[in-house]
Amino acid sequence: MGAVIPMAEGKSIKLVGNALKAIPISYDVRTNTVIEFIFASTQIGDVHGVGLDIQTEAWSGDRCFQLYGRRLSACDQKHNNYASVAPRAHRYTIPVGLTHTGAVRYLILLNTGSGQPTPVSEFSDMKIYDFVRPPETKSAGSSGR
Secondary structure (H helix, E strand, O other): OOEEEEEHHHOEEEEEOOEEEEEEEEEEEOOOEEEEEEEEEEEOOOEEEEEEEOOOOOOOHHHEEEEEOOOOOOOEOOOOOHHHOOOOOEEEEEOHHHOOOEEEEEEEEEEEOOOOOOOEEEEEEEEEEEOOOOOOOOOOOOOOO
16 A cells, blocks of 8 residues: 655645545546646656546546556556656646546546555646637737738
8 A cells, every 4th residue: 555645735745655646626627628747756666647537446548647657557658758857857738638528526646556666756736727829929010911
C-alpha cells in the first residue's frame, strides 16, 4: 500500500509506493478542456499517470494519461515522455477534451509499483480549464481591407 502526502500547503501532492489519489471535482469537460500541472518523479514505478473520470475503480483508457513508467498501461500514451527529463520537474498541458467530453467527478493521480525501489510521483500547480485561443490581431500597417 502506498502513501499520499499533501505538500506545500496543499498546492502539491506526493504519492509514494502503490498509490492512487482521487480528488473529488465537478467539471464538464468540453473539446477545449485541458489539464495543466507540474510533474516530477525521483523513482520510476510501473505507471505514473493522471486523469479525469466519473469513478475511481476501473479507469477508462481514454480518460487517463500515462506520463512515465516501466510498463505501458491502457492509458493514453501521447504524453508518456517524462523519461527524457527525469528526475527534473516538467510542466504538462494535456488537451483532455480531445479524447473525451462530458461530466467528470474525479481528478485522479496514479503511482503504481511492484517491488523495490519504491516509486515516487509529485504533482503540483494543478489546473483544469477551458482553453480559449486569443483573437488574432492584425499586424501593424495592415489596412484591414
